[in-house]
Structure formats: structure tokens, C-alpha cells
Amino acid sequence: MFKERIRFPIPTRELERRWRLVKAEMQKQGIDLLIMQNSNMFLGGYVRYFTDIPAEHAYPVSVLFPAEGDMITITSSSPDNPLYPEWAVRGVELRLGIPYFRSLDFTKHYDAEAIAKIIKDRKYKTVGFVNLGLINAALYGYLTENLKEVKFIEATELVDRIKAVKSEDELVYVRKAVKMHDNICAALASIIRPGIYEYEIRNEIKYLLSNMGSEEQLIKIGSAPAGEPTPFLDTFFLNRRLSEGDSIQILIECSGPGGFYSEIQRASSLGEPHKDMIEAWETSKKVQQYAASLLKPGANFADLMKKVNAYLVDLGQPEEKRLLGHGQGYDLVERPGISADETMEVQPNMYFGIHSEIKIGKGAGAYTDNYIITEDGTVRMHKTPQEIFAL
16 A cells, blocks of 8 residues: 555655654753644645655644654544554554644644643653744643643754755655756746746646646746736736737746655746846846855855845845745755854755845846755756746
């Protein structure tokens, strides 16, 4: 059943490597149990990292990871038929199904009550939350209010520092994700044409990606007549019909086979691209390449951002006020973030998406590519040319 139902499983040896490293650090810090909770795939990487199974459809999945012994999973499902299926899980001792839903307020403590009972029964003294920003406030509040004898701490840093550096097994799937995005870019010339609606472009891309092994797709598209700014829009707004001479930009951020994310952004033109568009995208390329050159082992992100912002000002651009880039893996956006607030240092086998949005006149551009950190520096992973595609 496992081989039939799970298309791209991570090797068990990789899961065991993760568990071993995290347990060793927990024991070093005196932590008895980690609690993590995710409810989607785009930003639900912790559950997947420990179980190799994603959370989906906004239904919360909680994972209890002890310093000694196997995991416990809690899912929104029937007590008699808990998810995940027994044949699908590795390293899981107990699967609890509880019929709770975030939209039903009277169920908000169902999972917390089960977790509190486990903590009491097993006499855990120190419990760490993994990324409080992703944990239900009702769960956190119930545990901290009803287990006064337990020391609750935030253990996000413990996990993030291990998760951020990719193993050789993980890099196999990273490369598959990058190649999948390159394949989609190669197909765009056969998809984009006058008369097609933006949502039709998105649908065709999603169809191809799913057949290549993608599990989740975030696709943003914006089109406009030549010489007008191309907007950058989510699914709800993708209802414009393309005409001859239009410009279009597409951002594809999707999980590849095995759940690892990649991203790429490129522009196309149904005719000659406008001069402002050309200049904006060329400037974006310069900034991306400059930022990548600074991502060397040992680099400090606060120092890196000072240099990038100085470079942007020299180019006549404002300083970067959003993320210049970020790590990727089981999360679309994960640490380290290329931000002055990031506390990690760059290490070999970290994997980044880098993007810098540039606006010049009526043109806007943001080349987005993935880079891998090596002992010697940074290598761009995508094979897709950094150019505007004139169709």
C-alpha cells in the first residue's frame, strides 16, 4: 500500500537523520517534547519534515515529537479511523483522530485536551513549541493555562537550524523541483497567445505541473498592454484576456516531487517589449546576481542587506523593504530569510529563492531564481535564460 499510494517518499534514512539530530539537540537543551502544528502545504513544512506527510485543506495536524520514543500525530478525523493511515507513517507510535475544526468554535480545545493528557500521563516537564506563529492560539492558551507545572518554551530555533541545511537526499528532490520549474518555462511559449485568458494560462500550467509530480501550486500572473505596468495578481483577479502586443509576467512557486518547493519568475511579450520593461528586468537581474555573489558561507544577513541596499540606491532604486529572498524546502518560504533581521549565518547546502522587484517608468520586473550555497559560493540552479521571452 505504501508503494502504491506514496509517489515520491523521502528515504527512511533521511527521516532517521532528522529525528536523530533533533533528539540530540533536545536532550542537550533538556527538552522532553516538541509540539508542532500545521494546516497547509505552502507554509506547513514542520509536519512534513518530521513525518514526510503534508497537512492539507486547512485542517490542523499536530505532531508530538519526544526526546525519547516515537511520535504521536493528532489529526482532524474520526477516532475510529485516524489519519494518517497506519501504512503511511514512519516513526509514529500513536495516531489520534479527533473531530475538531477551526471553524467550529466549540471544538477549539479538543486537540489541546488530548495533548494535555499525554503530557500529564508521561510526566513531561519541559515542552517546546515549534514556531508559535503557526500554532493555534486556542491550543497554546489551553496548554499554558492548564499545565502550570510544565515549563513551556519556544524551540523553533532548534529545528530551524537543522532544517535549513539540506542533506544530499534532500538535494535530490530540490533539483527535481527546480527542473520542473524550468520545464514549465520551456512550455510557456506554447501556452501564451493572443485571446487566452489569464486564468486559462494558470489552469494549463497547473495541469502540466501536477503531471510532473507537483503537489501544490501558487501561480501569480499579470498582463497589460505594452508600455503599461503589468500588475501582479492572485487567482481571484486573473480574468483579463491577452491581446497582441501585451506584456505578461508569471511567478510560479510550486512544490515538486516529494514536496520540496522551488520558484521562478519570468516575463513574456506578445510583440516587442517596451523599453521600460527591458530596463526594469535587466536591473532586477543585476540586483539578483549581486545579492547571490554575497551569499557565501559565513556571511551575515544584516551586513549583506546593507550592501544590497547601497547597491540599489546607486542604481536609483529604493532600499529593499520586503524579503529580498528566502530559504525553501518543505515550506515555500522558510529560514533563512534574506533580511537584516535574520540571525542565522549562510552555510553550505542552504537553498534560496532570490528576487528583487524593480520599477522603472512604466516597467516592472523581478527575476526570481533558486540558488544553492556551495563551499565556494553561490550557484544558480535554474537553466532557464534570464531574459524576456518575445513570443
